[in-house]
Each structure stands twice: as C-alpha cells, then as structure tokens.
Amino acid sequence: MKEYKNYNLEDFLLDDSFRNWVLGEDVRLDELWIDISQRYPEKQAIILQAKDLILTWRKQNSALTNDEIEFQISRILKSTEQESIPEYKVATVNWKWWTAAATVVLALGIGWLTWRGIKPSPQPFTYNAYVTENPVPLKEIVNTTDKSLKITLPDSSIIELTPKSKISYAQPFVINKKREVFLSGEAFFRVTKDVQNPFFVYANGLLTRVVGTCFLVKASGENVEVLVRSGRVSVVAMKDVNNQKKRNTELLLTPNQQATFSAKDNLISKSIIEIPLALVKIDAKPDFNFENKPISSVFSTLEKVYGIPFVYDNTIMNKCFLRVKLNDEPFFTKLDIICQTIGASYRISDGQVIITSEGCQ
C-alpha cells in the first residue's frame, strides 16, 4: 500500500486511482478509498478539497449548448458533403441546403459593357483593367452557352458561371498567399476553406473578401450589392484597399445584412436584406410563441434567429410585455406585428433595427 500519510493535495490530484474514484468511473475503488480516508483522518480535509477540485475542473464551463453543437456538426457535415455531390443546381433551388453555409449574394452594379458604353475612357477598376494590368498570365473562362457553367478552380473551389459572364484567375492560382478571381457578370462561388490563403473576388470597384464559404456575385443594375446569408464577409472599395488610413471603410457583414456599393461616389452603406431568413437550421424550429414575454427577450430571440442586431432603450421598455404567437411570417412582418402590439416603431439604420418606444404602462 502506498504511503498516503505524506500525501499532499497535488499527490491526491495526480493519483489516477483517486481521480477515477472521485469521478465514479470504477466502483471497485470505493472500498479502497473509503478505507484510506478512514485510516488517515487527518487527510480528510485534503481529500475533500481534492474531490472538490476534480469535480469542478470536470465541469463544462463554456456556455456551449447541445443545440449549438448539433448546428456545428451539421455545418461540418454539409461542408464535407459538397465534394461528393456530382452536380450542383442553381443557388435558389437549393437555398435551404445552404442555410448553414456562408452565402453572399453580390449584385454587381454596373454591367461592364453598359459601363464602357457610357464612359469610353478605361476605368481603373473594371474587369478589363484588372485583367490587362495583372502581372502574371491569367486563365479566362467565358460562358458562351445559355446555361450556367460549372468551373472547378485549382484549389477545388467551384464556380457556377451564369451565361455571358466571365472570370479570370492566375496560374498558378495561389500567389502571395492570396487566391484572386476577377469577375465580370454573375457567378455563384463555393469556396474551399483555406485560412492560409484568403479568397478575394474583384468585381468592378468592390473587393469582397471571403471568410465564409459560399456566395453569389451578380453584375446587373446600377450598384454593387453584397447580401450575406450567414458567415462573415468583408467588403471594401478598391480605391481604399491600399490606403491604410482608409481601411476603416472596410465593412464587415454578418448574416442577413447587406452592403450596397455605389460605383459613382465610391460609398458603401450597410442595410438589412429584403427578406431576412432564419439562420437556425430547419429541423430546430425557433419558437416565436411569446407568452407574456418581456420585450428584451423577444428582441433577443429575433436577434439570435436572424442575426440582426436590435437597438432599443431597455429602461424605457422594461415594462413592455408581449403575448403573441408568430410563425413563418417574414422578418419585417413579424417586426410590424410586434411593434404594433406594443405601440412602438422601428427604422433600419446601419444594418440594425432601431426601436423607438415611449414605454408601456
């Protein structure tokens, strides 16, 4: 038998048999350790302390919920599933499929052809300028078909190129720890994650940096728009890219937020996308059945489900309670119902919902 009378706290803690007994992993140890604690009554205090420590250290002290774990598991499974899916259909069809993946929809303001028609002098940040000024040879792919074209990049990222659109990328693809793609038109990107070599999309005057995995880049209309489904995406105007002082013009977009880039005055503004979608995975349906809930908990539910920040004065609104049952209404309908019920109003500013209320009685 070991010399327990000289045991101090560390010795108990580091004794495998003692640990296993405390954790109840081996019932056969009961006898042994109860015997020891009786035989060395002066050690009882230390034994208790050691038990306390082991049990406390065993506790999970991060606030990770099982739901969150399930969500993360399905996210991993989905990301790894992609390679085995032979054909990928247009994004909208599989919209739900992507709920866990990062999706950016980038609607690009200036169809470059029309752009050139208006302004004959070459613009610094057009597709042609990118391509001709690039120091390394580029591979260009033009979709001349009337169907979307699937391209696999050297890093195994996949691009669905819409008809009449084109992309260019360097060969070799990864240069200076960057993966860069130049786009004219519209394309859906599914980017293979590689934290060492970030992925950049140059589309007219806007640079989109991908931190997440999937997004759509669209070139039509007057402005550049970036719509985020989930994950993180940053956008910055090309003219500010190399200007360290102006780096703060870089915008980070979180789920359901949208950036609109105006090529004319080089400004990016942040808003909320037209139809925000719930970020929670489909089978874990969020509960919108509010049974006399304080308004702060209602807002925090919406914040969590849609990932859109709410700004309100809780000291004014702390007497507001909500009893309403909501279901699958679109986000803004829900917001209307809630605000009408408690007599408040809202506006959208800088990608956030600002609630104005005079309080409740």
Added chain:
Amino acid sequence: MEKDTLLWQRFKEGDRTAFESMIRIYYRPLFEYGRKIMHDPDMLKDCIHDLFTSLWERRASIGNTDHIKPYLLTSLRNRIFKEKQRSDLLVTIEDWQEEAIMSEDAVDIKIISTDATLENEHRIHHIMHTLTRRQQEIIHLKFYENLSNDEIAVVMAISRPAVSNLLHQSLKLFREKWLSLLCMIIILFLLF
C-alpha cells in the same frame, strides 16, 4: 484503445457515420480545450470546422491512430496557433471579433463570502484565472480531458518530464493560492 482504432479505420475508408460519430464524440472536448487557448468562440468554431473538414479531405492520406482525442487536440492546438499568426492578414476582422472577449476575462467574482459551499466553485475558477495560460491548459488537459502525461506531452509538444514538472508546479501554485484565500476568508470571518 481498440475502439478508437476501429472508428479511425472506418473514417479513413470514407464512412460518413464513423465521421459523424467522431465529431459528435469529440466536439465538446475540443471546444472546451480550445476555449483555454482561444478567446473568441466563433473563431474557435471555425477552427474546429476547418479541422474536421480538412481531416475529411485528407482522410485517405493520414496515418493510423489509436488515440483519436490527443490527435485531434494536437491538431486543434496547431491550428489555433497558426490562426493567431495569420491575424495580421485579417486585422480588421480580428478587431471586430475582439469585442466579446473583454467581458469574459473580467472575472467578476465575490471572493469573500461566508457561504462556503456555494462560493467554492467560484473561488476555484477565480484562482484558475490567476494562473498562466499554460498552467490552465495543462490542468485542463489532465483533469477535464483526462489525458495521460504521455498524451499531454504530445498535445503540448513538450517532453514527458516537462509535463510532470509543469503539472506539479501548476497544482502546487494552485494549492498555495487556494490555501491563502481560504485563510483570508477565515480571518475575515472571525474579524466580523
């Protein structure tokens, strides 16, 4: 561990169920460990996500293991340190994510309280936070992840004697801090 060898083998052969159960078993241990060395939970989730996806992509070429947990913990640790080094590349993003961190480290604990049983846990956490990251890390690996000293040596990339040395040191320091705290409480209790 035979169970691990089998699971790993099935995973390497491309068995999705084996892959899924592996994630299910090790997600929480990985997360709990990651929290000891990385502040931002979202970044951490990304790291774990990348860890598993790259594992899946490389499944055919990676070697055998009969100890999955230390293997995963080691990979996560390397990944987190690489991610930290990379931070200068994505400065803006990191900055943006810093916000959440501050509140968590501000250990707001009522150390002096007479309700011993209730506050004991808080005190233990409080003292833990006064240890260095490395000391916290090794205590976590030993007591939460339940790794052997050999496994800890692999994960932390230090020698086996260094493990038992660091472990002893950390626990001794912990004991001293804990006892002085308990003494202080008793003295205060007697005074008032």
